[in-house]
Amino acid sequence: xxxxxxxxxxGTLVNSAPDIKRCLFGGFRENGVDIDDSTFVQIGPPMERxxxxxxxxxxxxxxxxxxxxxxxxxxxDDLIMTIPFDGIIDALKYIRDNNLNAFIATFKPxxxxxxxxxxxxxxxxxxxxxxTGIKNFDYRAKVSKADMLNFLMDKWHILPQESAxxxxxxxxxxxxxxxxxxxxxxxxxxxxxxxFDDADIKAETARDLFEIIKNTSK
Numbered sequence: 626x627x628x629x630x631x632x633x634x635x636g637t638l639v640n641s642a643p644d645i646k647r648c649l650f651g652g653f654r655e656n657g658v659d660i661d662d663s664t665f666v667q668i669g670p671p672m673e674r675x676x677x678x679x680x681x682x683x684x685x686x687x688x689x690x691x692x693x694x695x696x697x698x699x700x701x702d703d704l705i706m707t708i709p710f711d712g713i714i715d716a717l718k719y720i721r722d723n724n725l726n727a728f729i730a731t732f733k734p735x736x737x738x739x740x741x742x743x744x745x746x747x748x749x750x751x752x753x754x755x756x757t758g759i760k761n762f763d764y765r766a767k768v769s770k771a772d773m774l775n776f777l778m779d780k781w782h783i784l785p786q787e788s789a790x791x792x793x794x795x796x797x798x799x800x801x802x803x804x805x806x807x808x809x810x811x812x813x814x815x816x817x818x819x820x821f822d823d824a825d826i827k828a829e830t831a832r833d834l835f836e837i838i839k840n841t842s843k
Contacts, residue, residue: 627807627841629783630720631774632750633792634731635668636814638713639741642668643706645699652694653680656687668815669794671732672696700736709745710813712831716838717749725842726783729753730773730790730800752781770800778804789841791834795820809837 635641646666653660658680666679672695676688683691720727727750731738735755742753754777756768774790777783790801793814801808802823810816810824813831821827826841828834 626843627725627787627789627838629726629728629781629788630838630842631728631730631777631788631790631806633669633770633790633794633797633811633814634729634733634738634741636793636816637710637791637797637811638729639707639709639745641704641707641741642666642815644702644704647706648698648702649675649679649691649695651698652676652691655694656690658683658687658691667817669792670796696734700734702737704737704740704744707741710831712833712835714745714749716831716835717746719835719839720842721749723842726751726781728777728781730770730777731755752777754780769803770796771803774800774804774806789826791828792816798824807841809834 632638635645645668649666650660650662660680664679666675672692676691717727729750733755735757738753738755754773756773759768759772759776778785785805789807789809790797791809791811792798793811793816795816798808798810798821807826808824810821810827811834812821812827812829826837828837
């Protein structure tokens with residue numbers, strides 16, 4: 626029986642791609658990087674990696690400047706195009722109403738994450754963990770989903786065998802496997818099919834995820 630459900634945010638709880646892409650491209654253009662609006666952007670990994678994957682030809686210094694611009698634009702944005710996937714609110718209400726636990730583990734900056742949570746998810750989760758929330762966090766360090774899950778388990782005294790990580794990226798699946806949690810792939814998100822080979826369970830839609838949560842928590 627699974628009692629603790631840990632959700633990624635972008636591509637799992639919310640469709641945030643339109644706002645992220647708009648602010649990212651604004652960051653590129655502020656720093657003189659000419660990029661076509663049709664350029665593919667894989668949402669999900671840390672933004673440093675997204676920038677490098679989207680524009681691999683730019684220098685490290687330019688990439689750092691793009692990151693700074695993106696963060697300023699995104700934190701200051703109203704994020705009105707970011708909305709929950711259909712079925713997610715019902716799933717979180719089910720978790721709450723059945724005395725289960727819902728957590729969020731995301732690479733998203735905490736200010737932006739909290740803005741989305743206050744808009745759509747009030748009283749529907751127990752806690753949110755981001756890299757900056759980990760004690761002695763160092764911006765120069767590489768914080769993984771496994772690091773965040775271990776931190777979450779220590780903080781809340783939860784057991785991995787009673788927990789599931791739900792996400793749309795390979796890092797979510799790897800993180801779950803590393804710490805001994807059930808790995809649930811959100812196929813409706815932004816990941817690529819080969820990222821989910823090691824997932825224990827796969828949800829085609831957020832509505833499917835709701836049913837998976839009900840079945841695995843009994």
